[in-house]
Amino acid sequence: MPTRFELHGFAFSGPTYKVALALSLLEEPFDYVHVNLMGGEHKQPPHLSRQRYGQVPLLIDRNNGRRLCQSAAILEYLADMTGRFGGANLDERLQVREWLYWDFDRLAGPLYKARVIKIGFRQAPPEVLEDCLAAAKNALNVLDNHLAGRTWLVGEGVSIADIDIYGVVTFSSEAGIDLAAYPQVSAWTDRIEALPGFKSRQELLPMESRAAA
Numbered sequence: 001m002p003t004r005f006e007l008h009g010f011a012f013s014g015p016t017y018k019v020a021l022a023l024s025l026l027e028e029p030f031d032y033v034h035v036n037l038m039g040g041e042h043k044q045p046p047h048l049s050r051q052r053y054g055q056v057p058l059l060i061d062r063n064n065g066r067r068l069c070q071s072a073a074i075l076e077y078l079a080d081m082t083g084r085f086g087g088a089n090l091d092e093r094l095q096v097r098e099w100l101y102w103d104f105d106r107l108a109g110p111l112y113k114a115r116v117i118k119i120g121f122r123q124a125p126p127e128v129l130e131d132c133l134a135a136a137k138n139a140l141n142v143l144d145n146h147l148a149g150r151t152w153l154v155g156e157g158v159s160i161a162d163i164d165i166y167g168v169v170t171f172s173s174e175a176g177i178d179l180a181a182y183p184q185v186s187a188w189t190d191r192i193e194a195l196p197g198f199k200s201r202q203e204l205l206p207m208e209s210r211a212a213a
């Protein structure tokens, strides 16, 4: 039987990693299609006709032909399809969704931007980097306070909120942020990294296309 999922992404992409990590934790093998962002492949018709925003990730569900964009929406889809990681009841599902929105509102933007500046993918004046770092640190403080006395962000089990936000927080050191200043967040990342099926970005996202094992 062909592999159900086909993930199109880029090895350095945090949003691609979120989806790959969710699939790995769900024990869903996937064919991986490398999109050459450096060469502008994401803005060319073959990719653009399947990913309306001209971005990665793109997830294709071969069971029904769906082409899914936006990492948070893809995580919600995977939770819906598998009945896992979506929250135990309506209240939890609402909280999960709240964290997904909060991530892109407060954390992902500044942290990812600080990272691409620090690793040299993008040039920016020093004050831009400082603003990004200040905003990312504010968000990490919110996360640290919320995690005090909790194992997971929502309810009693790991959810797509944890996976989504881990897919940003894991790039902290590349952004120049030491997670030691956020002990609750550090302990929570350790718990995620101990989950069965956990794999790092480097393990999940090669620089070339790869068929599912």
Ligand SMILES: N[C@@H](CCC(=O)N[C@@H](CS)C(=O)NCC(=O)O)C(=O)O
Binding pocket: 010, 012, 013, 014, 015, 016, 037, 042, 054, 055, 056, 057, 069, 070, 071, 072
């Ligand atoms: N909100 C989107 C963000 C996706 C995103 O920013 N992808 C980047 C790579 S990390 C991209 O495709 N950049 C190229 C572009 O935007 O033109 C998601 O979560 O999927």
